[in-house]
Amino acid sequence: MNKVLKACLCFFLIFLALIIFVPLIWTLSTSFKTPEEITSLPITFFPKNIFNLDNYIHIFAYSAFGRYLLNSFIVSGITVVVSLIVASLAGFGFAKYNFPGKDIVFFAILAILMVPFQAITVPLYLWSIRFKLVDTYQGLAMPGLVSAFGIFLMRGAIESIPNDYLDAARIDGASELRIYWRIILPSVKGSLAALAIIKFLWTWTSFFWPLIITSTDKVKVVTLGLADYTNMYFVEYNFAMAASIISIIPLMVIFIFFQKWVVKAMVLSGMKG
């Protein structure tokens, strides 16, 4: 690969990346503008006052956005922890065991991804009532606790662990659970990290279920907080953009922090289908 071609590639990539990233910069810029700035022509890309925090102050003053951020964290955290455990267990079961009906069950679990959520909303809500999960963290986390995608991922990752390790451990008298804890989990750290990030993202950005299951600020999450700035008449873009930025920032921080892990993780896991 000669240098000129490489340089071209680089520029092309940077150009594309910027195009993808520009909407977010535009959102950031809009969040620093006043409603009048937003609707003046010709439009300006950058706000007059780069650190005009009025919109942000308004959001935190009129709604408990800090609380929403905390709630999103808690719910996403619970979901991640539980789904890591359950998905890796189930993935282990599918990868290293052989029992009748295994393939059918596996496919049945994958089929879950095809169920449109709107179709099961009301019955799901009725379940939540029965278990007193309405307006609670547990209720929020419930549909996402086990991830069909996660099981798929884990199965692929665990399949590549050589069976000899497991058999050796069994000969030494280890119980299956011990094998899980001592051998399987450490070997798929990478995939676990990848799943954790993806699950965290999905839970953080989910809207429909939190809408149905929460009624008070107690457990309200950021996506609902953002929706408050849209309504049936008009969208207050300055607030909506600011709220969007507030909801993204924690994710960006986490991602930057874990980015090394994720990429390494995905490489190590091989992501075999």
Next chain:
Amino acid sequence: MRRIKTVLILGLVMGMLFVNGQSLFAAKKNIELTYWTTMGQHPRFNEWMEDLGKELTKTYPYVKGVKIIAVPYEGYEAKYLSAMEGKVGAPDMFNGMVYDWAGAHDFCALMPEYLVKNIEEHTVPAVRKLGIWDGKMYGVPGSTATGSSFMMLYINTDMLEEAGMDPNSYPETIDELLDFAKKLTKRDASGKVVRAGYAIRYSGNPTGITEKFLPFLHTFGGRMMSPDRKRASGYINSSESVEALQFFADLVNKYRVSSLEIGSPAASFGHKLAAMIFREGWVVGWLRDNAPNLHYKIYPLPTYREKVGVGALFTWTDLVYKYGSNKEESWKYLELVWKNSLGGCIIDEVAPPPWKEDLNCSYMINRPDREATTEMMSRAPSPNYDYIGAHLTEVASIMADAIGDSLYLKKTPKTVLDEAAVKIDALLME
């Protein structure tokens, strides 16, 4: 010994699980009523309502107050339905449309006599229909942010001056509306409308699209359906209705005083992209916050063959949940809100409620829509109230599709209205 310990611990855990929540025989104490609304964009009105809630403690000492919870408009139907089907987590009161929650479902409590009398005293019969289903009253009309508010004409006086017209003039008839619109429209070099003389509602919620067309339909002499709600054929596709839809579409395509690419009317008006719109009274408050330098005036709707009066299609009213445990207190609270809005709600981000009181009272005197409101309320109410009934949302959707097809020149008004008539007839017969 270990056995007994396990049993005790198990028993304790079970006990905690079941004793969670209110005990059946405890007296009511320290409760907070909940009120759900989709009107999150009126925070000061919601604060006013919460303050009123604190006054409820005088009548019911164990009531701490009322919590106003704003539900996002997108998806609110699913949320309301789930909560009310499940009974747990349902609000004590909520803001909704009576044909949904009392009509299609059975979630509304009947209004107690004392409140019915109060409302009858202060409203014209047509307006009461908003809260009535099947002859019984369930909802309090007009005490909410947009309640029964009706549309009026908003006109940007700065633009009038700029066009060399008298800033105090306004179109009284549809022909004059067209005339004004032609003079106030601005187009760019390629002929595209960059400032609409009259801004049309062409997108968003289908019920909204239909609602904004109805003033035209009615003033041309058309109707969506028969007064007894049994038939749409002969009404929605009458020659007057077709004429109205043709005129509406012509605004965009023939006279080019409107644009389908300019955003929603209220927003365009605030952003100075439209000279005239039809909108309700609450826009006053929004404009004050978001477009303080906009100079405008409000007038009654222009007329043609018939004078269109008060009427709305979104029949938001305050309803009480049928299976709640605090119904008595909830009705008292709604009575409180109603009484206080009669005196004139001090928050101008909402429209004045449709009461019969003197429109020269202190609250109304300073509102820019005072004269227009007076005139509109003196006219016969619009046929909107007759449309309230089963399947209204779906009827409005069918109508909105017809309007859209005409505006975008996919089909002629006659064709779409004939098709709509067939569909709506089938619906009304169910």
Next chain:
Amino acid sequence: MKIIDFIRGRTFYERKERSGILFVSIAFIYFVTIYYYPLIQSFLFSFFTGPPSQNRKYVGLATYKKVLSDPLFLLSVKNTFYFVILAVPTTIVLALIIATFLNYVLNKKLRDILSFMFFSPLMISFVAAALIWEWIYHPIYGLLNNLFLFIGLPSQGWLSNVSQAMPSIAIMQIWLRLGFDIMIFLSALQAIPGEYYEAASIDGASGFSCFKHITLPLLNPQIVFVSIIELIFGFQVFDLVYTATHGGPTNVTRVIILHLYETAFKWYRFGEASVIAVFFFLFLLSISILQWKFRRTTTY
């Protein structure tokens, strides 16, 4: 051997496998109660006019006939297909190209920064994304139209334009999903040993031929995986459309799930909504089965 033998667990093998069943059953029971039970309920509802709480009557397959001949439903199916055809292949191909190029970038810092930028849209909820793009697409104040005017092109209607509305939404979807696919392809690419390419270049193979004969086949499992996921997400599109265009203008962006939502929650026709849900589920299932079978026959 039957399940019952495993549960009794007389042999070591059976006891071992029993643990496997246990590990899997946690997830399985969860799914059955949370997802399958409501789905089956939905399936049953589709033969009635609604759920048991309302007065309902048995109508058999009448609702199926009604829904499958409803022009609005058929329109929503057509629109959804149009959307998927626009968005899914574009996303996959673009992701593949970008990932391949990214793989050549040796500077790790630069690669990380670029990856971050490509991945960033994933951190946005669909509602936020719809709002952000609505604003970008705004006919008068939007970034795109002003950019167009700046370089001399006429301003467009985007979401208000009947023929541009669906492509505009497809662009949103591509923007949102690109990062995920890039990550998957990139990590797979980085796992390919460099020796393959060295051997090929010694034999005189060109860059493009390397790609075609080494990279693509090795990436096959990921391509199939990504295709299935993107198809599933694509067909299930809802929040984007509902917030941005509400199905308009004139129903050109009316997608299946939007139709399902309106039928169930705005028009209260639960029997019909159940039919749509069942039909949708079976459709997606068959597509996935087809894709899965296709994969089985082409791995090396």
